[in-house]
Amino acid sequence: MTQNTADAGIRTVIVTGGGSPRGIGRATARRVARDGFAVAVIDLDGAAAEETARLVAEEFGVPTIGVAANVTDEASVDAAVSAIEAALPPVSGLANIAGITSPVPFFDTTLDEWNRVMGINATGTYVVTKRVAQGMVERGHGHIVNMSSVSAQRGGGVFGKVPYSAAKAAILGFTRALARELGPTGVTVNAVTPGVVSTDIRAGATTDELEAKLAADVPLGRQATADDIANLFAFLLSDESAYITGSTYDINGGSHIN
Template structure:
């Protein structure tokens, strides 16, 4: 079935991979990005080349007006929304909590928690069958860090993803009667360019020894799980926290 979905933070990494895979299904995709318009345009072109439709939408998920606008833009372009991948997230240079700048930590929570909350609220308003929507699926981006804790690196990031897990469980129970399924994806060590943001040039190499499958994952592998959750094939899956972590 053809669907219309919105993906936040879709100009790179897992968000971009999910958009491209959705394109192969013939889906229409709102490609949200915060700053890199050129990369977002590349994703739009890739979705269209794969057989879907797409538009790029600039916006910061931590700002209410931006979140409302990205939903509006997707609906104007393609009609009602069937699914949302709340993917946008940030981290910062790795370090112990005693040495972390509170401003950097605050930004992590603004985007990863409050941003996810704003996207969830707007998803509830647009998709709810009680409010005239047609139901659908919300997939939150969590992380294996939520259960591993990320000591000596990102205590704040891990805490933000723990909050996403809790919100996911509550949202699944609250929004199920409104026809909305809510789940979270918890990737582990995935080979994307977000690792460059940490300041560790070989972070993948340092941590891969702890992965039972013996390698980092690929963004495309995570995207497969996300698209499945957005699809009708996952019609009875809600309230799930799905690890895509190679056993880590």
């Protein structure tokens, strides 16, 4: 933790998967801090979460905390969120960004791989949301934004294959059903479906040639930056989006046009 000032009027955004230096989570943490939110970073890599928190506090002067948690583990998430709630102002936003991809073809997919990909992407979103939304409902205010992917809409076709596409599609159903259920409480729930984003999620499983091809296939002619996606998260985490719920926001450079 870098600061601990529960100033009246300041509210907190929790970002999961915010440790990765070039990732969408860290970019979102920076972006909402720029808007004046206190920021709590959750990541499996606790040192990376703490580093994001420290860098964001230094750059933007907002209260921050970085905590280790495995989003698939209820006890771990409960401990992390309790620490956040004790340290920072009331939580008004949750960005469920922690996730992994998987390029394994269907007949090579083991049940362990299926469970790992479904677990971190889909079950993790459920576990964190269930814990964090309780306080939002009590306060009658909150914005939850879930990370899906264009792979859920196109049936893969970018990098992740069947388990990834299935997990990200599960997040869309989760988002829509929860939006309906929490609407009367004043809590909004939306999903974001990026196309290919230039981060380290494919590190070790990609090549420069594939990365160039992924960019060339996009009508706008480039991969998204993490900041492109963070800008959309920031809007959906703010009261500017107060009347939007149950929606899916495409952000893919034109690679999937409905």
